[in-house]
Amino acid sequence: MSEPVSPPPLPVTWRPRRGRFVAYGFATLIVVGSVMMAIFIAQPFKLPDRVALVAFGCAVAFVLHLLGRVRVEADERGVTIVNALRTHRYEWAEILEVTLVVGDPWPRIDFSDGRTIGAMGIQGSEKSRAHRATAELRALISERGEAREGDAPGAGQDRQG
Known part of the structure; x- marks a missing residue:
């Protein structure tokens, strides 16, 4: 790793x-x-x-x-995912994790409501930049997101990894 x-x-x-x-x-x-x-x-x-x-x-x-124009923006309140046709805004508490599997065009972000959205602003074809950006976003999610123990009932119970 x-x-x-x-x-x-x-x-x-x-x-x-x-x-x-x-x-x-x-x-x-x-x-x-x-x-x-x-x-x-x-x-x-x-x-x-x-x-x-x-x-x-x-x-x-x-x-x-x-x-x-695709991009992923993170600020104190949450993450904004600007994809080609839609812009999504999520608070940190809604985000569970981000994964980038080798060969995927962009990372996927999993949310507490069961949705998964691709983040086109981080392109998997830019291998080292994509892995670095995904790791930075993952670090922000673990620092600020719902994944912290005790933040909400059931937080982190269904996650593996």
């Missing part, structure tokens, strides 16, 4: 490097390309066609922005 990691000072934000670079790089390329194509496209295409071409490029860039 790896050595224990101490919790980072709050607030802290984890976000992928490569995923953001690729998403925003391609978004820029697509918007610039669609504008250039709208300017230099052949004459049979009229203004509405050119506007539609730029609008389509902007729509693709927006989808890439949704992928580029």
Whole structure:
């Protein structure tokens, strides 16, 4: 096993490097390309066609922005998980644990109500950064979360590990 990691000072934000670079790089390329194509496209295409071409490029860039904005934020009150389509906010007492299995695209966070949510802001493909971020989040959860003994009735009884 790896050595224990101490919790980072709050607030802290984890976000992928490569995923953001690729998403925003391609978004820029697509918007610039669609504008250039709208300017230099052949004459049979009229203004509405050119506007539609730029609008389509902007729509693709927006989808890439949704992928580029993913992150996990921790503060004194809890954790905010910003995934591509949804943003989830949880208090520390609701979080049980975080796991990152080798080969998974991102870690999974387990909650006291039985839900499990993927944290896309920590990308498993960035191996050492992902393991470090997961270990830091795990340390914060054990320091502040429901996993502490005696915080709530039944806390930690169903967990293994």
